[in-house]
Amino acid sequence: MYDRVLSGIHFMSGNIACAEGAIAAGCRFFAGYPITPSSEIAERLAARLPAVGGTFIQMEDELASSIAIAGASWGGLKSMTATSGPGFSLMQEHIGYAFMTETPVVLVDIQRGGPSTGLPTLVGQGDMMQARWGSHGDYEMIALCPASPQELFDFTLRAFNLAERFRTPVLVMSDEVVGHMVERVEIPTAEALEIVERHQPPSPPEELTLPYHTDEVNRIPPMAPAGEGYRVNMTGLTHDERGYPTMNAEGQDRLVRRLVGKIRQHADELELCVEDGIEDADVVVIAYGITARVSQGAVRRAREAGLKVGLLRLQVAWPFPDARIARLAESARALLVPEINLGQLVREVERAAHGATRVVAVSHAGGHYPAADTILAAIEEVNK
Amino acid sequence: MTVLTSQAAMTAGDAGHPLDPELREGRIPHIWCPGCGIGSVMQAFLEAVDTFQLERNRLAVVSGIGCTGRVAGYLKADSFHTTHGRPIPFATGLKLARPELHVNVLSGDGDLAAIGGNHLIHAARRNIDLNVVCINNFNYGMTGGQVGPTTPLGAKTTTSPFGCHEHPFNLVDLVASCGAVYVARWLSMDVRRLRRSIEESFSKTGFTFIEVLAPCPVNFGRRNQLDEAAQGRMLVERSEIRNGADTREVAIPDEGPIVCGKFVDHERPSYLQLLEGLRARLQEHST
Known part of the structure; x- marks a missing residue:
């Protein structure tokens, strides 16, 4: 229970495997709110995270959960929340926020029947379109969809790697049956795991005048955490390469095209x-x-x-x-x-x-x- | 009244404002209207940072949306402009990820007490280690002057054209009753007491809350026979300092004294202290 990576062969539910995938990926912050059928993820992480030096916090609602993970991410931690339909609806604004501010976060949606409170304990796949279009404005979502507890482990880990690499929110879109299904899960040794770490600015704080400047190829800026002297400047407003608000059509088109483009141009690779x-x-x-x-x-x-x-x-x-x-x-x-x-x-x-x-x-x-x-x-x- | 003690102030030169080095280049002029109280609160905050000798690399400022929401972006700190109502949960995540940071939330009454009200009370309950400055200008200024959770009964706003018919919050009592370890209320014009109070809040461990009453002549005053300097003058004339007053008795009345002062200053284990305790217990258990 105190190991970072629970290497070995387990008989495990999908939701537990998801939590273990997160810890293996390096997730050290989880903020969540109880909701069926995803609560086992929060419960597992409440028990596991403090033992590996991480932090678990149960927030007052999903709005809080979905932005607390953004705050922790800017503090330099790999961060996650997990929810289901109604909670996922509440998180939509912060999916757009994480996309606009290029904040790497992982969200897990264990789908149940909807709309509204719907069928809390029973399966659904009705969040397919919400996952893609639920937040306002133009954005791109990366949504991984596991079909087994093994894939919930693997894809949660992969979701962290993609979030860090692309500086974007990544969704693990599962469902009640896969989340509660108990199957064989093989967790590799820590050494065998491929873990992607955040790209940090190559220049010291005094030289980083354009924190959102990117190269023309990947269009993903490096990300400086708070507390390192970079004077991090971040806003959900349309902003320029300095991170300053640019309230005009030209700046909007430039920024949103880059943000959308940095995912779209890798669509083949993400498939x-x-x-x-x-x-x-x-x-x-x-x-x-x-x-x-x-x-x-x-x-x-x-x-x-x-x-x-x-x-x-x-x-x-x-x-x-x-x-x-x-x-x-x-x-x-x-x-x-x-x-x-x-x-x-x-x-x-x-x-x-x-x-x-x-x-x-x-x-x-x-x-x-x-x-x-x-x-x-x-x-x-x-x-x- | 401005106290200039910083090295930055000494070297700012004749042309600029002494606090220019604390601001992001090119972000000024700010968006605030003439007569707005937010600028002087920002100045008092920066001076408190200076006199407290807060290490700049450890200074984080988080704001929500609205007029006060713009504060974070102007400051040359680690600054975060979040979504409407959510600076406190963002700051909670940031603080838990980097406990060594000094995390401040500067936001407005609508942001913190209406759309963000749930987060405010839970943060106070947790006694999470954050310093909150809530600038209360009695209305939604950014969007053109709508009624808010602090609008006085009878006040006219664009969405209470016949006079506000809802009771306002007594914010200091709300937050005190939820468990904040430091609660105060000042006027934005009383920059000296405000600076000292902010400085004092920096030294507290846990959740601190300072409400700052600020005039909003353009959107609020104008519609309530409090044009130009009149609202500010009214606040000064009616304010009365009663340190240690019972927060239940300091609701802002329709008439009569507006009580300011430091109301709460006590100790209670903070969220981080309790979390450290939990970690220590786990450590003991595992060895």
Whole structure:
């Protein structure tokens, strides 16, 4: 319980694996507010963080949690919060704030049925679009979507690496079933983990006059923490390379294009998915999280019945893998999109497919993941 | 009335203001209206930093949104302009990440007591190690003078055109009752007492809260027969210093004395002290 990295093979729930992934990544600050079905993450970190020299604080609400992590991040710590639907709604302003101020933070959303209080204890995937568009203004989100406790460990760690590298908020978008599922989780040794640390300014404080100046290639400025003499200057207002407010259209376009661009230009590199037999498939099922796991069974049974069916399991939902979907749309007769909402992921697939093939939704409003039988029936239907 | 003790003041030269070196180059002129009280509070704060000899590398200033929200950005400190109502939870994260920093929150009454009210009371309850200066100008100035949680009964604002019909907060009592270890109220014009009080708050361990009553002639005074210097004059004329007064009895009345002073100055274990205790217990347990 006192080790930084709990190396070894465990039988662990997704939420616990998420907390362990955070600690292994170097997370030393967690601010959160209790909410089902994510509370185990906070509970685990409340017990674990003080023992590894970190700080856990239960804040008064999710607004506080989501900005306390920004404060801690500027204090130099890798920081995280975890929540579910209603709390995630409250955090939206600070997702935009972290994006605008280039603050590396990790947010975890263990999705449940919505809208509103909805189904606190039961699964949903209705935050797909909120994850991408929930805050106001133009921004880009990196959203990783694990389908197992092992991936909750791996992707939480990866989320920290991406947040630090890109100076941006990163979302781990899981769901109630994966969060509460208990499975084998293998945690590597500390030495075997690849950990990305924040890029610090190369120049001493007196020479750093343009803290938001970037090179033309990566467009990610180094980040000086507070307390080191840099006189950190940070605002959610549109700002110039000095960090000073620039209240005009030109400054706005320059800044927001850079912030959006620094993620978009790495979209290919950020893409992560598992392909299973999609090359010659007539029907390709596209899903993430628990829905992708259920789809595996349906796809296997369809193949046993002699159908040519593939599965594309998204491990990163945002940025959306447009080019990959476009290619699939050229080769497949139909794309089938099961998800636990009434049609969110399917809209993106339709957009990326650009009318090149038939896109069919298999939707449910939440409370249960779609049964393999339902997905199988849909595969048979579109294959007719 | 200005006390110039800093080395910076000595070297500022004839042309500039003695406190120029404490400000970010090119950020002045500020956005505040003529007659606004925020500038003198900022000056008193900087002078307190100076006389307390607070190490600049350890000075952090966090502000929210609004007129007072602009303070952080003007100061050549580690300065953070946060979202509306959230400077206290941001500062909480910063302080916990870097306990060696001296973290100050300077923000307005709307920011701290309306949209940020929940954070204010919980920060005081936790006795988190932050120094808060709340500039109360009785309305939302930045957005054009709307009614706020401190607007006096009957006062006209753009969203209380027939006179405010809500009771205002007694902020010092609110924060004192939640457990702050230092609570005071001053006028923005009383820069000497204000500076001393800010300096005193720096030496406290835990959550400190100083309410500063500031005139807002352009957005508040103008609509309430308190044009130009009239609101400031009214505050000075009605103010009465009663150190140690019971905060329950210092609500700002419609008429009669406005009580200023230092109301609370006591000790209570701070959040960081309690956290250190927890860490020590864990350490003991693990060895």
